[in-house]
Amino acid sequence: MAITTSGVGSGIDIESLVTQLIAAEGQPATNRIDRKEATLQADLSAYGSLKSALSTFQTAVKALNDPADFLGRTSTSSNTEVFSATADETAVPGKYDIEVIQLAAAAKSRSGNFTSADEVVGTGSLAISLGATTFNITVDSENNTLAGLRDAINAASDNPGLTASIINVDGGSRLVLTSDKLGAANTISIAVTDTDGMPVDTAGLSRLATVNLTTVQSAQDAIIKVDSQQVTRDSNSFSDVIAGVKFTLDSALPGTVESLSIGLDKGSLIKNVNSFVTAYNSLADTMANLSSFNADTGAAGTLLGDSALRSVQSQIRQTLTSSVSGLGYDSLVAIGITTNDEGHLEVDSAKLDKVMTDDFTAVSQLFSSEKGLAKSLDSVLERYISTDGILTARQDGLQSNIDSLDGDREQLNRRLATLDARYRAQFTAMDILVAQLTSLGDYMTQQLASLPEPNSIGR
Numbered sequence: 001m002a003i004t005t006s007g008v009g010s011g012i013d014i015e016s017l018v019t020q021l022i023a024a025e026g027q028p029a030t031n032r033i034d035r036k037e038a039t040l041q042a043d044l045s046a047y048g049s050l051k052s053a054l055s056t057f058q059t060a061v062k063a064l065n066d067p068a069d070f071l072g073r074t075s076t077s078s079n080t081e082v083f084s085a086t087a088d089e090t091a092v093p094g095k096y097d098i099e100v101i102q103l104a105a106a107a108k109s110r111s112g113n114f115t116s117a118d119e120v121v122g123t124g125s126l127a128i129s130l131g132a133t134t135f136n137i138t139v140d141s142e143n144n145t146l147a148g149l150r151d152a153i154n155a156a157s158d159n160p161g162l163t164a165s166i167i168n169v170d171g172g173s174r175l176v177l178t179s180d181k182l183g184a185a186n187t188i189s190i191a192v193t194d195t196d197g198m199p200v201d202t203a204g205l206s207r208l209a210t211v212n213l214t215t216v217q218s219a220q221d222a223i224i225k226v227d228s229q230q231v232t233r234d235s236n237s238f239s240d241v242i243a244g245v246k247f248t249l250d251s252a253l254p255g256t257v258e259s260l261s262i263g264l265d266k267g268s269l270i271k272n273v274n275s276f277v278t279a280y281n282s283l284a285d286t287m288a289n290l291s292s293f294n295a296d297t298g299a300a301g302t303l304l305g306d307s308a309l310r311s312v313q314s315q316i317r318q319t320l321t322s323s324v325s326g327l328g329y330d331s332l333v334a335i336g337i338t339t340n341d342e343g344h345l346e347v348d349s350a351k352l353d354k355v356m357t358d359d360f361t362a363v364s365q366l367f368s369s370e371k372g373l374a375k376s377l378d379s380v381l382e383r384y385i386s387t388d389g390i391l392t393a394r395q396d397g398l399q400s401n402i403d404s405l406d407g408d409r410e411q412l413n414r415r416l417a418t419l420d421a422r423y424r425a426q427f428t429a430m431d432i433l434v435a436q437l438t439s440l441g442d443y444m445t446q447q448l449a450s451l452p453e454p455n456s457i458g459r
Contacts (some may be wrong), residue, residue: 014427020425026416033412037405044398046290046302050309051384051391053286054432058381059440064374066137069272070364072265075245078258084248087262091244099225101254104182104236111208113172117147122204124194128153133160133187139205142395149208153177162188172419175208176216184221185236188213189410213432222249225257232395266353273352273363277337280320284343288312310388315380320345324371328360329355332373 063069070084070087082100107130114121123144126137135158143152146166153164161180166173179186187426192209199206208213221232224247231241239246245262303309312360320339323330332338336351355362367374384390 014424014431018420018423018427022416024137025419026412027368029412030409033405033408036086037402040398040402040405044395044402047308047391047395049286050303051284051395054312054381054385057279057283058378060276060375060383061374061381064272064367065317065378066187067364067368070269070368071361072264072268074261074263076261076263078260079253080250082249082251082253082256083258083260084250086246088244089146091262093262093264095259096242097208097225097227097257098260099254100252101223101225102220102236102252103249104222105217105220106179107186107188107215108176108178108217109188110167110216111175112202112212112214113169113174114146114379115172117150117166117168117173118145121149121175122194122209124196124205126191126205126208127191127193128162129187129189129191130160130162130176130181135159146173149226149392150175161186165335178387179219182219182222182236184219185234187219194264200275224249224273233256264356266356266360269356269360269363270349270352273335273347274338276367277347280316281344286347288343297356297438302304308384308394309333312380312384312390316377318375319373319380322376324366324369324373326371327362327365327369328359329366330384331366335363335366 038227039093039420068089073087073091073093075085075087075091077098078082083098105320121139123139123141124137126149127134128137134154137149137152137156139149139152144338150164150166153159163178163180165176165178167176177188179188189210190208190213192206194204194206196204196206198204200209200211202212222236222238224231226241226251233241236249237247241247242262244334245260287309289299291301291306291313293304294300320332329419330333332345335355336348338346338348340346366372382389385391
């Protein structure tokens with residue numbers, strides 16, 4: 001470790017003096033850089049807040065691009081334990097009488113009793129049909145038990161939708177065949193080619209022939225009546241009876257007439273409009289805060305006077321107050337949305353309800369038509385917040401300026417290091433000179449002290 005001897009000759013604390021001089025020299029420049037960085041960081045943060053608020057508003061705007069979001073229908077079943085229904089925007093409002101006579105069901109059949117799942121059932125082949133589709137199972141010594149037959153049926157690559165299982169009951173073991181297809185056309189049948197030559201008796205493989213199967217559940221179609229008109233379908237869920245309406249049947253209640261009501265979904269439309277208004281008001285608050293000025297305190301928003309903020313604010317307001325040509329209700333004001341003194345949007349619920357009653361498609365056309373507000377606003381917002389948008393460019397420029405401050409700090413540190421070295425050299429030289437002068441002074445003092453006193457000569 002180097003030993004510092006600065007100040008030995010002069011008695012001055014050169015280390016402390018140099019340190020203080022360098023600090024005094026560098027502090028103003030450091031403060032300027034720090035203030036500049038703080039300003040740039042504040043601007044960067046402000047642009048980030050503005051961009052985030054615009055992006056959130058854009059999300060709300062994009063949600064209004066689909067006409068279906070405004071043209072919803074309500075569907076109300078008088079008894080949801082019997083049936084339920086959903087309706088899309090193509091459904092015509094109205095009321096219908098609905099009677100659910102029977103549900104669609106899948107076929108299920110079982111064999112007679114076998115002693116166990118390991119009992120040998122014989123050999124030959126089975127032609128198993130599910131509706132109009134047939135697949136074949138060869139039964140030989142490898143699979144001629146009840147369990148082996150079950151596994152062969154389930155593993156068949158051309159099985160059209162039958163599941164085989166074994167249940168063990170008091171009388172023994174039974175093979176159960178269950179269809180996964182609903183509807184009367186999907187019956188189960190088995191034709192047997194038995195090696196004993198008797199395909200329909202009660203011995204050997206023929207014990208599984210159709211004549212020896214017991215029906216557990218018959219394949220059947222769903223039957224309902226709509227306004228007393230019968231409808232038959234092979235499913236408990238269908239959407240081809242009333243245009244735009246999907247039925248789901250849950251239970252049959254023959255002889256009891258329920259009702260289905262299809263209406264205009266004003267509630268969802270109002271919710272969409274209110275969500276848009278809320279999103280805009282939140283954006284308006286963010287822009288107002290960023291560009292605010294308090295005359296009493298002098299406090300100003302970070303982006304006060306910023307051209308990008310003024311521009312996007314102006315374009316959004318202009319779009320919101322513009323008219324969409326060719327529409328009966330061609331503006332926000334026309335459907336009951338106005339701007340208050342605080343710059344917020346307000347909804348006149350009574351006026352909006354009247355518009356929906358007069359023309360339910362009007363709000364949809366205003367927002368989501370080809371020239372509607374949603375597309376216009378989205379276009380404005382995209383110019384500012386896209387990856388190559390105006391605000392992105394501003395942020396990139398600010399970040400570049402912030403990064404360049406590291407170079408300024410390095411340059412300042414190099415200058416201060418040079419100055420530090422110069423000061424130390426100068427003070428060291430001074431210290432040496434003072435030491436020399438001090439030594440010379442001490443020598444002169446000694447020499448003078450050795451001279452005879454005046455008048456002492458000749459005494």
